[in-house]
Amino acid sequence: MTRRIIGQALMGIIIAVMIIVPFFVQDEQWVNLVSLILIWALFAIGFDLVFGVTGMLSFGHAALFGAGGYALTILTLSYGVGFIPGLFAAAIVGAVLAYLMGLFALRVSGLFLHC
Known part of the structure; x- marks a missing residue:
């Protein structure tokens, strides 16, 4: 302890x-x-x-991480948005993507990933 x-x-x-x-x-x-x-x-x-x-293997974890990073990069480099506003926007992009993925994931039933 x-x-x-x-x-x-x-x-x-x-x-x-x-x-x-x-x-x-x-x-x-x-x-x-x-x-x-x-x-x-x-x-x-x-x-x-x-x-x-x-103990649950998450394939969507990396997708959300990548979507947020990709959104931050595009906003800061292409559109000239500052880092802090871009960071909040990237978090929003990740949250929206998580919500959309969750809509489909929660409707799945049964065993779809079994080793």
């Missing part, structure tokens, strides 16, 4: 440091690296929640 608490506290400290680093480091290379680490960590945490805790 103590080992688990120490691990969680250490993980919390690491996450806090990674979130704070971009505000104090002026080198763009480090900011990009920490941002990529945080993005992939968010993806891994979500996948671990779905697969590791519940």
Whole structure:
């Protein structure tokens, strides 16, 4: 039990440091690296929640992640939208896609993915 608490506290400290680093480091290379680490960590945490805790394999997880990233890239590079508004728009795109995928997924019955 103590080992688990120490691990969680250490993980919390690491996450806090990674979130704070971009505000104090002026080198763009480090900011990009920490941002990529945080993005992939968010993806891994979500996948671990779905697969590791519940045991359900999610094929749609990567689709939503990719749709949000693709929307952010198009909005910032092609249309000149700022990063923060583009980030919120990417989250909305991911949520709308999740809703549309959910409409179909909730109507499925029976065993369709069996190993």
